[in-house]
Amino acid sequence: MADQRLIFRNAKLSNGAQVDMAVLGNDIEAVGENLDLVGESIDCTGLIALQGFVDLHTHLREPGFEQSETILTGSRAAAKGGFTAVHAMANTSPVADNAAVVEQVFALGQAAGYVFVQPVGAVTTNLEGRQLADLLKMNKSRAAVSVFSDDGKCVSDSLLMRRALEYVKAFDGVIAQHAQDPNLTVDSQMNESSLALELGLTGWPSVAEEAIIARDVLLAEHVGSRLHICHVSTSGSVEIIRWAKARGINVTAEVTPHHLLLTEELAREYNPVYKVNPPLRAASDVQALRTAVADGTIDIIATDHAPHTADSKDCEWGQAAFGMVGLETAASVAQSTLIDTGLIDWVRFEQLLSTNPAQISGLARHGKPLAVGNPANITFVNPSVQFKVSDVSESKSSNNPYLGMELSGQIVHTVFEGALTVKDSKIQEKINV
């Protein structure tokens, strides 16, 4: 929190209104024109003030894979990317399938102090897809888990998926499904296409994702539960979700920045930095995903930030790990693909990166309008900066697919619970939270 008043002057809100914003303690103290208050004044002319970003899908790798990322380094990368809250995925070692692990992750997040770290609980014990994990205990723990996911693996058993959906309904939980039929994707390496055929890489058919989504929206309808679909990657998935929403099924969906920008063509040189699950798809899928974001079929942008060591990517494609980092570039990719193309405005951008993910997870202090009395979780973006992505990063890993690419929009300041975690695009070493 700010022990001294911070006054952000002349920033524009997502609706275009230009205001001064005063932050004191953990909250927004005042919003208005030419605020006559004493404190540290920060000129934000040309910047857009947005609700702090919320990532519903982050791999922080701790405990167990600290060589790739820790909760501290991942939190810093998140702050650098304008996030004030992240959801730490459960596929750690040990797996976050019980109250002890989620409380530990929660506590480490608080100790790091850069963002609110909300643990995600596993749906099934040890992500094995055999029996339900301690869902209620995780929900009632200090970590107050309400999002459950076996991400990295699909809850493929229909009965287990049905029970999971039913079970979490009692405490308004949500199952975030990694939609991938395991039988249709044995040894799969890239999008199933003529390019995969040419490269001799085992195909990953769209139907492996779409069949699971189709089944799960029907299950969610049948039991009246809330379903969230992780990293939607195909045009067919979009159509199924659009149909489900029109039918009134309680489903939300996310897309990653990389699926909004990158295509399967990048696999051509067998550079494993482009190996990811779900795989990069065709240009027509990318276009369908962008349209779905604009028309509301897709509710949120989530990074699926997946750090991996250099060794696990400096090898043959078939041997390499799946995944790419994304926290620090997410907003820039979103701006480049959605705002600069005229598909959405900043109001929709704010919903995608803050309001909606916070709502899906039920976060009390995130995704709230930048109004007096609300929590001071704020991100200031300079939309007119064009830059080449460099390898300078707060993340411990450098499996960054955007290196050398030209993107637009830069995170200038990030305010987490009233304190600057990022100022003038630099991570702050001492945070007063």
Next chain:
Amino acid sequence: MEMQKVNTRDIKKLPALNGRTVANLFFEDSTRTRISFELAAKRLSADVINFTAKGSSVSKGESLKDTVQTLEAMGVEALVVRHNFSGAVNTIANASWSDASVINAGDGTHEHPTQALLDSLTIRQRIMGRDSTGDLSGLKVLIVGDILHSRVARSNLLLLRKLGAEVSVSGPSTLLPEGISELCDQVYYDLDEALSKSFNAVMMLRIQAERMNSAFMPNPSEYSFGWGMGDARFARLSKETLIMHPGPMNRGLEISSAAADSSQSAILDQVTNGVAVRMAVLYKLLAQERN
């Protein structure tokens, strides 16, 4: 063709690569390709070492990068690589791991370039004459079998078509994925229909037993019935049509002995030409570099 002459001499050896070191780096079982490369290198007087690691690099506890760099540190100038992962040879060639010349001896289900070279040479010499030169314009070739998983098929589609031949494929539809039509001239699900079109050469591919387990086809006898070059089909085949197979053959499954051992068969020519073609590749990469 110069290399073919060397192979028919009494003393089958040239001093061209004397003092050069070639490593056969085989991460996947292969006897014939390894021996063919080894003979090719030896006939050019290169020193040859064989490095065989079954299975993935991980199972032997060393990364591909470390293996490559270790061999280069010992002074190996050319790496002949067979790997079970598609693209692994590209990765070695493109990564900054090594300056050694890299020759693809087959990577996963991707490519097998020297096989395509020896197949084109065989087709040209058997059909257009031993001393023929030039490309394969006007010739029609049919590749039969597991196109989806065949690196031999991929490399042949690329090279034969580049040389002007018309290349069609035939096989079970589960092994002829949708995008295949972009890579070839004609797709025939029905082999008998294909064979009625009088091809200059028919290339039968090896069928792997594990394809039955992953439900690509019901069983071996169903495969033979539909897509094998059995005695009956062979009897109906034009006597002018060349029969090829990259080996090793499953006699009685994708090809009958009558077909394989007939005078129409070019299968042993393929093997013979393999040594010459690999000599030429090694010579091109290593001898000319020296000059």
